[in-house]
Amino acid sequence: MIPTGSLIQLVSPKGKRYTMILEEEKELHTHDGLIPLNQVCHMDFGQEVTTHLGRKYLVLKPTLYDLLKNVQRKTQIIYPKDIGYILLKLGIAPGGEVLEAGSGSGSLTMALAWYIGDQGRVHSFERRSEFVELCSRNLERVGLKDRVRFHDRDIEQGFGLTDIPAGFIDVRTPWDYLDQLVAALQNGAPAGFLLPTMNQVEWLLRAMESASCTDMEVLEILVRPYKPVADRLRPQDRMVAHTGYLVFCRIMK
Numbered sequence: 001m002i003p004t005g006s007l008i009q010l011v012s013p014k015g016k017r018y019t020m021i022l023e024e025e026k027e028l029h030t031h032d033g034l035i036p037l038n039q040v041c042h043m044d045f046g047q048e049v050t051t052h053l054g055r056k057y058l059v060l061k062p063t064l065y066d067l068l069k070n071v072q073r074k075t076q077i078i079y080p081k082d083i084g085y086i087l088l089k090l091g092i093a094p095g096g097e098v099l100e101a102g103s104g105s106g107s108l109t110m111a112l113a114w115y116i117g118d119q120g121r122v123h124s125f126e127r128r129s130e131f132v133e134l135c136s137r138n139l140e141r142v143g144l145k146d147r148v149r150f151h152d153r154d155i156e157q158g159f160g161l162t163d164i165p166a167g168f169i170d171v172r173t174p175w176d177y178l179d180q181l182v183a184a185l186q187n188g189a190p191a192g193f194l195l196p197t198m199n200q201v202e203w204l205l206r207a208m209e210s211a212s213c214t215d216m217e218v219l220e221i222l223v224r225p226y227k228p229v230a231d232r233l234r235p236q237d238r239m240v241a242h243t244g245y246l247v248f249c250r251i252m253k
Contacts, residue, residue, distance in 0.1 A: 001042055002059070007142060008040060009062040013055060019062050019070050021143055032057070064114050068107050071138050075131065077107040078170065078194060079243050081223045087115055089217075089248050090166040090190050099123040099184060101155055101177065102170035106135030112168075113139060113147040122148045123164070125155050159184040167251075168192040172200075175207035182211060185251045193247040201245050213249040220245050 002008060002022060010018045012032055020028070028035040033051030040049055040059055048056040068080050078086070086108065092098060094117035103109045103126040112122045126132050132150050139145040153160055155177050161184045169181060174193050181191060191213075195201050201218055208216060223240045226233060 002040060002045065004041060005143070007062050007067075008045075009060045009066055010035065010040075010049070011058040011060060013057075017066065017070070019066060019142070021141075030055075030057075064111060067110060067114075067142050071105055071107050071110065072134065073105040073107075074134055075104040077105050079107075079240065081221050081240060082194070082243060082246060083108055083111045085219075085221060085246065086168060086192055087111060090168060090192055092116065092166065095119040096166070097121045097123070097164055099125065099159060099161060099164050099167045100170070101125040101159075101168075103135045103150075104131055104170065106138045108168065108170070109135055109148060110139060110142065110144060113144040116147055118147065120147060123151060123159070123161060124148050125151045125153060125159065127154065155180055164189065166190050168194075170194045173203075174200075175204050178204075178207050178211050182251050182253060187251065187253045189251045191249055191251050194244045195247065196244050198245070201247060204247055208247075208249055212252045214252055215248075215250040217248045218245060 004022055004024050006022045008020060008022045010028060018028055022037055022040060024038045024041050026037050032055035033053030035049055035051050035057060043049060043059055045059055045061045047059050049059055050056050065080055071077060090098060092112060092115045096116055097120060098112055100108060103124040109122060109124055116122055136145060139148055158180045164185050166189055167181055167185050185191060193204060220242055225236045227236055
């Protein structure tokens with residue numbers, strides 16, 4: 001049986017997905033009918049639950065990818081194709097600690113919180129209160145809010161943290177805060193940045209050279225999906241191409 005409080009995903013016959021925390025007393029209202037969630041409590045993942053109109057919904061355990069696709073957004077989010085590489089480059093693991101500046105709608109925040117685990121901590125800096133509220137809602141909806149600490153602080157004055165093992169900056173002028181980032185991270189810690197234009201990357205690289213950063217890397221990640229039909233296998237008409245430039249380095253003091 002699926003325990004109350006678990007993350008679940010209900011998939012309609014047409015593929016529409018509903019992701020939620022399983023609460024026995026609640027109901028899901030859909031165009032296909034009503035589903036009392038107490039029925040799901042007596043099922044296992046991979047089974048089907050039936051609406052009061054007789055439509056069958058598949059019960060799945062959502063992956064992080066599923067959660068990221070359903071983030072409510074008011075800003076451009078960091079895409080899963082970029083997030084995977086970011087997590088690997090920053091060495092994110094259970095029980096760790098990481099800071100981020102520019103949480104926005106919270107897609108990267110959610111991924112960091114997912115991998116940090118209950119014993120870890122994500123320090124998120126976001127100056128706009130509406131984005132803090134939105135990011136908090138997205139995290140709370142999937143049960144990850146307790147792993148994130150939001151800091152109401154102007155990072156121009158520093159992060160107010162020391163000896164953090166990794167950091168990621170997603171702001172318009174990250175070179176303005178490089179000294180503050182160096183002060184907050186461990187010596188040799190990995191740091192990452194996301195920028196939309198080459199001009200910004202050039203400015204950041206110059207600042208990183210002056211700050212004696214090492215192991216610098218600039219890249220973009222492209223994803224080309226294919227139509228999964230065995231008899232007519234070919235690329236889809238559209239692809240997720242440029243979403244931003246990723247810049248990484250090691251912080252040296």
